Amino acid sequence: MSRVWLALVLSGAGTYAMRASFLAFAHRLTQVPPVAVRLLRQIPPAALAAIVVPALVRPEGHLDLAQPRLAAGVIAAVVAWRTRSVALTLVVGMAVLVALQAA
Amino acid sequence: MRSVAHARAGALAVAPMLIGVVPFGLVAGAAPVAEGLGTGVAIGLSTIVFAGASQLAFVDVLADGGSAVVAILAAWTINLRMVLYSASLAPSLAHEPLRRRLGAAYLLTDQAYALSVARWAEDDDEPEARLPYYLGAGTVLWLAWLASTIVGALVGGAVPPEVPLDFAVPLVFLVLLIPLLGTRPAAAAAVAGGVSAVAAGEIGAGPLSIVAGAVVGIAAGAVVDVVAVRARPLGDTTIP
Numbered sequence: 001m002s003r004v005w006l007a008l009v010l011s012g013a014g015t016y017a018m019r020a021s022f023l024a025f026a027h028r029l030t031q032v033p034p035v036a037v038r039l040l041r042q043i044p045p046a047a048l049a050a051i052v053v054p055a056l057v058r059p060e061g062h063l064d065l066a067q068p069r070l071a072a073g074v075i076a077a078v079v080a081w082r083t084r085s086v087a088l089t090l091v092v093g094m095a096v097l098v099a100l101q102a103a
Numbered sequence: 104m105r106s107v108a109h110a111r112a113g114a115l116a117v118a119p120m121l122i123g124v125v126p127f128g129l130v131a132g133a134a135p136v137a138e139g140l141g142t143g144v145a146i147g148l149s150t151i152v153f154a155g156a157s158q159l160a161f162v163d164v165l166a167d168g169g170s171a172v173v174a175i176l177a178a179w180t181i182n183l184r185m186v187l188y189s190a191s192l193a194p195s196l197a198h199e200p201l202r203r204r205l206g207a208a209y210l211l212t213d214q215a216y217a218l219s220v221a222r223w224a225e226d227d228d229e230p231e232a233r234l235p236y237y238l239g240a241g242t243v244l245w246l247a248w249l250a251s252t253i254v255g256a257l258v259g260g261a262v263p264p265e266v267p268l269d270f271a272v273p274l275v276f277l278v279l280l281i282p283l284l285g286t287r288p289a290a291a292a293a294v295a296g297g298v299s300a301v302a303a304g305e306i307g308a309g310p311l312s313i314v315a316g317a318v319v320g321i322a323a324g325a326v327v328d329v330v331a332v333r334a335r336p337l338g339d340t341t342i343p
Contacts, residue, residue: 004144007171011161011178012151018185020208026193027201038325043191044220045289046296046320047184048280050313051213053297054304055273063305069270076274080281086119093274097267 068100106235113218113239120214123275124244125251126268131158132255138166142256149252153245154212155272157181160310180310184317188216192237195223198230207234210241217279288328296320 022029032040056073057063076093083089128149135145140162148158157178164174188211196204219237222228284290300316308315 003171004140004165005147007165007174008144008147008151008161010175011148011157012153014175014179015152015154015157015182015185016209018179018182019189019211020205021186022189022193023196023204023208023211024201026197026199026204029194029197032194037194038328039321040191040194042288042292042321042324042328043187043317044217045280045283045293046324047187047313047317048213048217048276048283049293049297049320050184050300050316052273052276052280054300054312054316055270057301058304061304063301072270073273073277077277077281080278084278084282086275086278087122089278090122090271090274093277094267094270097270098265101265101267 068097071100072097106231109232109235110239110242113222113236113241114243116218116222116236117214117240117243120218120275121243121247123271124214124247126271127155128248128251129255129258130268131155131248132252132257133259134159134162134255136256136259138162140165142253145252145256146249149249152178153209153248154178154182154185155248177310181313183311183314184213185211187314187317187321188213191220192216195219195230195233196237199234203234207237207241210238210245212241212244213276214244214279215241217276221279221282287331288324291327292320292324294320295323 052073056070057065059067059069072093075096076089079085079092080089131149132145135148135158136142148161152158152161160177160181161174164177165171189208192207192211193204196207199207215237218240219233222236223233280293284293296316296319298316299319300312303312303315
């Protein structure tokens with residue numbers, strides 16, 4: 001097996017181990033302590049924001065508020081809030097970004 | 104037949120997200136070919152790793168002359184959030200046999216996770232409906248990911264560079280994030296998570312900054328949650 005394929009398989013194996021980590025032991029989790037419930041409930045907003053916010057304010061790998069991705073993201077957020085539509089948010093967000101980049 | 108209906112509901116819920124997934128998959132398929140790694144590696148990444156951002160990081164490291172070890176570490180670091188997702192889903196799937204949970208783990212993605220968590224939080228949720236819904240969403244995502252990777256690998260750089268396809272990914276997560284912000288703990292988790300991820304990136308945390316931000320956000324949300332529970336009158340401390 002070549003070096004690249006070995007790295008690929010190890011990347012995939014590690015990723016699967018992370019995906020399976022808690023799911024594999026879920027049968028021991030039938031009584032989840034309230035503290036754990038409280039922490040688990042925070043995962044979706046915390047993780048999603050940790051992905052979205054950097055993509056809007058540091059798209060080139062450094063903090064930059066005067067660039068079109070932040071403006072397009074804010075407008076898309078309003079569309080997402082009013083419509084809850086993935087398709088509409090994507091279309092508006094991408095269109096605003098393309099328009100601002102061309103301006 | 105009931106589980107088929109739930110699987111169909113999951114598949115339908117994920118359909119609009121494909122507008123964000125397919126362009127991302129095209130890029131994930133085109134990038135390894137453009138860097139000379141070949142179509143086989145492109146398809147191997149999308150089936151064996153099956154996690155877009157880490158696939159691109161893997162290709163990026165190797166293309167820049169980085170070692171295989173660095174490529175593996177980059178992929179693992181970016182995918183560390185899967186541990187959080189796994190922990191978050193596990194209590195809801197505890198009633199399923201191990202074999203099915205291990206199969207479900209392979210299909211764990213940001214989109215399948217976020218959709219399922221939102222669906223399972225609804226009032227009419229029944230435990231038997233959960234896994235079929237998740238698998239319906241996850242299978243459609245997997246098929247779309249693989250198909251778009253193959254097309255991307257074959258067609259390559261047909262997408263003009265001025266089309267910012269990579270922006271579709273944060274936009275999809277934005278739609279998932281916004282409805283969660285209705286409660287104070289969730290809003291605190293999101294604000295702290297987003298600000299911390301940016302701060303971590305600024306001090307050079309690289310791919311770890313997503314996990315760092317998420318962990319700080321979870322802690323902040325939990326603290327606000329505790330304060331909110333204490334502020335409520337006695338007898339109203341149920342956890343929804």
